[in-house]
Amino acid sequence: MEGLLGGFIVALKPMNLVFCFGGALIGTLIGVLPGLGPTAAIAMLLPLTIGLDPVSAIIMIAGIYYGASYGGSTTAILVKIPGEAQSVVTCLDGYKMAQQGRAGSAIAIAAIGSFVAGTVGALAIGLISMPLVEFAIRFGPAENLSLLLLGFIVILVLAKGNVVKSLIMIVAGLLLAMVGQDVITGQPRFTFGIPELTDGFGVVVVAMGIFGLGEVLENVEKFRTRSMQAVPVGSLMPTKEDWKRSAMPIARGSVLGFLIGLLPGGGATLASFISYGVEKKFTKHPEEFGNGAVEGVAGPEAANNAGAAGSFIPLLALGLPGNPVTALLLGALIVHNVTPGPLMIQERPEIFWGVVASMYVGNVMLVALNLPLIGIWVQLLKVPYRALYAALILFMIIGAYSLNNNPVEVLLLLLFGVLGYGLRKLRFDTAPLILAFVLGGPIEFNLRQTMMLARDPLDYLMGRPIALTILGFGLLLIVLPMFSKVRQKLMVARAVNEL
Amino acid sequence: MSGMDDAGIGRRALLGGLAATAGLGLTSRAAFAFPTQPITFVVPYAPGSTDQFARAFGSEMEKILGKTMLVETRPGAGGTIGANYVAKSAKPDGHTLLFSTSAPLSVAPHQNQLPYAVSDLRPVARVGLGPNVMGARIGAPFNDVKSLVAYAKANPEKVTFGSAGAGGGTHLSGEAFALAADIKLTHVPFPGATPAVAATVGGTIDLALGFAQSIVPQAKGGRMVAIAQFGKTRAKILPDVPTFAESGVDLALSPLVGIWAPKATPDAVVQQLATAIEKAATGPAVVAFAQSTMTEVEFAGPDVFGREIAEESAMMKPLLIKLGLAK
Amino acid sequence: MTGKTSSLAEALRPRLGAVVGIICGLIGTFASLQLPLGTSRLLGPGAVPLLLSLAMTGLSLALFVKPGPDEADADEEDGGLHGAAMVTLVVLMIGAFALLLTWLGFITAGTALMYGLYAIGEEKLVSAKALVRAVLTALAAYLLFVVALSVNMPAGSLWGY
Numbered sequence: 001m002e003g004l005l006g007g008f009i010v011a012l013k014p015m016n017l018v019f020c021f022g023g024a025l026i027g028t029l030i031g032v033l034p035g036l037g038p039t040a041a042i043a044m045l046l047p048l049t050i051g052l053d054p055v056s057a058i059i060m061i062a063g064i065y066y067g068a069s070y071g072g073s074t075t076a077i078l079v080k081i082p083g084e085a086q087s088v089v090t091c092l093d094g095y096k097m098a099q100q101g102r103a104g105s106a107i108a109i110a111a112i113g114s115f116v117a118g119t120v121g122a123l124a125i126g127l128i129s130m131p132l133v134e135f136a137i138r139f140g141p142a143e144n145l146s147l148l149l150l151g152f153i154v155i156l157v158l159a160k161g162n163v164v165k166s167l168i169m170i171v172a173g174l175l176l177a178m179v180g181q182d183v184i185t186g187q188p189r190f191t192f193g194i195p196e197l198t199d200g201f202g203v204v205v206v207a208m209g210i211f212g213l214g215e216v217l218e219n220v221e222k223f224r225t226r227s228m229q230a231v232p233v234g235s236l237m238p239t240k241e242d243w244k245r246s247a248m249p250i251a252r253g254s255v256l257g258f259l260i261g262l263l264p265g266g267g268a269t270l271a272s273f274i275s276y277g278v279e280k281k282f283t284k285h286p287e288e289f290g291n292g293a294v295e296g297v298a299g300p301e302a303a304n305n306a307g308a309a310g311s312f313i314p315l316l317a318l319g320l321p322g323n324p325v326t327a328l329l330l331g332a333l334i335v336h337n338v339t340p341g342p343l344m345i346q347e348r349p350e351i352f353w354g355v356v357a358s359m360y361v362g363n364v365m366l367v368a369l370n371l372p373l374i375g376i377w378v379q380l381l382k383v384p385y386r387a388l389y390a391a392l393i394l395f396m397i398i399g400a401y402s403l404n405n406n407p408v409e410v411l412l413l414l415l416f417g418v419l420g421y422g423l424r425k426l427r428f429d430t431a432p433l434i435l436a437f438v439l440g441g442p443i444e445f446n447l448r449q450t451m452m453l454a455r456d457p458l459d460y461l462m463g464r465p466i467a468l469t470i471l472g473f474g475l476l477l478i479v480l481p482m483f484s485k486v487r488q489k490l491m492v493a494r495a496v497n498e499l
Numbered sequence: 500m501s502g503m504d505d506a507g508i509g510r511r512a513l514l515g516g517l518a519a520t521a522g523l524g525l526t527s528r529a530a531f532a533f534p535t536q537p538i539t540f541v542v543p544y545a546p547g548s549t550d551q552f553a554r555a556f557g558s559e560m561e562k563i564l565g566k567t568m569l570v571e572t573r574p575g576a577g578g579t580i581g582a583n584y585v586a587k588s589a590k591p592d593g594h595t596l597l598f599s600t601s602a603p604l605s606v607a608p609h610q611n612q613l614p615y616a617v618s619d620l621r622p623v624a625r626v627g628l629g630p631n632v633m634g635a636r637i638g639a640p641f642n643d644v645k646s647l648v649a650y651a652k653a654n655p656e657k658v659t660f661g662s663a664g665a666g667g668g669t670h671l672s673g674e675a676f677a678l679a680a681d682i683k684l685t686h687v688p689f690p691g692a693t694p695a696v697a698a699t700v701g702g703t704i705d706l707a708l709g710f711a712q713s714i715v716p717q718a719k720g721g722r723m724v725a726i727a728q729f730g731k732t733r734a735k736i737l738p739d740v741p742t743f744a745e746s747g748v749d750l751a752l753s754p755l756v757g758i759w760a761p762k763a764t765p766d767a768v769v770q771q772l773a774t775a776i777e778k779a780a781t782g783p784a785v786v787a788f789a790q791s792t793m794t795e796v797e798f799a800g801p802d803v804f805g806r807e808i809a810e811e812s813a814m815m816k817p818l819l820i821k822l823g824l825a826k
Numbered sequence: 827m828t829g830k831t832s833s834l835a836e837a838l839r840p841r842l843g844a845v846v847g848i849i850c851g852l853i854g855t856f857a858s859l860q861l862p863l864g865t866s867r868l869l870g871p872g873a874v875p876l877l878l879s880l881a882m883t884g885l886s887l888a889l890f891v892k893p894g895p896d897e898a899d900a901d902e903e904d905g906g907l908h909g910a911a912m913v914t915l916v917v918l919m920i921g922a923f924a925l926l927l928t929w930l931g932f933i934t935a936g937t938a939l940m941y942g943l944y945a946i947g948e949e950k951l952v953s954a955k956a957l958v959r960a961v962l963t964a965l966a967a968y969l970l971f972v973v974a975l976s977v978n979m980p981a982g983s984l985w986g987y
Contacts, residue, residue, distance in 0.1 A: 033971075167881075168885045168889060172850070174878050175875065178874065181577075182871035185665050185862075220913050221909035223949075224908050264694065314697070320693055321693055335551055335554075337790070342717060342720025342721070386947030387947055393943060394940060401927070402971075402978070402979075404580075405572075405978045407927045410920070414917060414920045426842060453687065455867070
């Protein structure tokens, strides 16, 4: 508690408040630009922070991270362009809501959900990060694999329509994830001698191409047949009904996201998937999922923000970053002559507590910054699509190019755009493909690592209670709804009998 | 609109200023004009580590050469995409340089068909020497090299070691150790050094290899045991960790970090760069970087560096063939 | 749903996807077989891709045999020949942009692409409005991304950089 108080004293210094606000603002702006996600934002702005003292620098970078993560969901909702992997799920229902004239409401729910989750996350980091990290660090390949399989069950759960078609999309996504150098042996796979394919496809290019560019191409096709009337802007604020339906998903998403985020095999993206699946299971309106269900925005948005907070724990407590963003933060700490490691909390407590407090302050600022901005963002929808689409394409191209400073990325974006367009024409649901693509690499990797470490896989699994528990939970996710349906029928039957 | 105009003028004025300083350089040096424009370090890895090293050098060299130093990352394919860019697409005038580990020149050429030849890049200077460290998990049945070798001899393939990726420096170092000590280890690759270290801290695997920067803080915090460093002699910044040679295993492998220029770069330019780099290596930004990242900054000129790469390449080839990783 | 073409399309559509899937599955199977499969403990790089490719082939075959009922969103209208031409144009322009970017540089290539896209939006070949918009968009993007955010867009080898 004392530490947290000290942290607030550090974070609330006027200079640090300015850096926190600056970071959140720049981050939001960059996040809103398609293709430039948190990693790109931090990498680009890292040199700017070099002159600052370490605490201010980290506070500013954390602000950029939050801002960029949040800005990414705005484009996901408005124009179906996920700025990064963690807002892929937001595209599903957020974009549909925007199409129905509920863009303002979707963005507001996303902002509030993120705020609540960020607050829960900051508190949890401050209070219980040591015991949590002891738990998280025990996650080996077997545990990661079970967690990823859980994510996979969720994809199956959320797939809609023809089962065979969904399965084909899942397998296609997994196959796409195999392209590139095999991480275990270094052998190139499915690269057909093209050097640029050695590192595989980037998540951003795949998601932006299939969702974003695919959508743009489909709209281009309908320039003449569909009256390209701008989407109605509708009300800016969520309705009472929206609030009521979002409250529980936000609460669940916050807790779930935080727990998944702090695990080495987890992270914000997986957190958002799992939350989506869980909400689809809990909701009273499962038929609305994929057609603009507010729970499908609230839960995952809370989960990915809580996940982002959770992923700070291994970095802050042990100096072990779990994802590219925290790895960049580690780099930032090093630039500022802080040696990250298990001793950092003792040696430089002001950094740990400063970050925790600034997370909270940053979240307050983000909400204060973004709620008024909603009015401006939704104005974007008033721009005639025939003009807007050109700018969208340019932004996506720049985003793709900036990933590796290589025009080949633009060609890949185009390739996936055409693929997404084609699949939609053939009436395939592209969401399972992207989700499977995101999970594919880690699943194969952890499967093979587990097999390497286990002399007898079954025996090995029996000795890993955490992995078993997660797998059990996955099974529950499948079995529970069947059970509750049976119970509902029984209740109805009893009620009828009593009459 | 006025904002755009301002930016345009600012840029032009800046260019004019650059041209003026370039003119001054010409008269005072008389021989040739270098540098005439900003110098770019191409780092062939994702931002996070090597580019920070390059930035530290850049900020010192800016003071020496009087030109802006830029750092551009062109990651991909184990560093060969960035290396290929400098080898094939950069003008050989010393303004575009490769700042990288030696892997794209000493390891990658044996593994894959590359679009560039090793001779397309000429060494300018070696600036860093690792050091790499091997760390063991807490509670492992060994706590130094001797007991590790004895345990691994008694239990072949039971000891697992994590690397930062198959075919990369840490994997090859681990295999080189196993070869030198005549033991059998089980290799478990990870996507990067940090996940391997995390798995060792969590007790999933027995050993992790990586830069001192990722292992030593864990050892200091009591979550790992640093059992050996890979250099010939103990690094200045790591006086407490024994070398393999001291522990009775004949092995010395220092990951080289250095700077290259395109093949056709004039000798005089390379010499001028090397002089500037040597001076930068003792500058405050580089020293501070070395301190906080536990990097051994050691300058060596073009000739020494060239020889070291050739030696490393000659050592890696049979190892890669033995591991089935050669092309 | 207008006339014959779309009813033909309705008949072909589900099977077309299946055929593409079968081809991809077979290519994948062939490519995976070139890679070592390894053992159950040390799974080789080809093992998982092979399994997936076989699954792809099998599932696509199943889809080919029994395409099943079409999805509910079949009510969407097609853009017809005109729409297809528009999409092709846009795709070709983005492709050309990617190929010419390093040579022309971002400002030139970007302006050209924007002109093309705006012209398509207006459905006019020559349009002063589109040109003005294109120049402004490309410049704004240049200032925002290259100058302010220091994204490394190429300046263009054509101009001697």
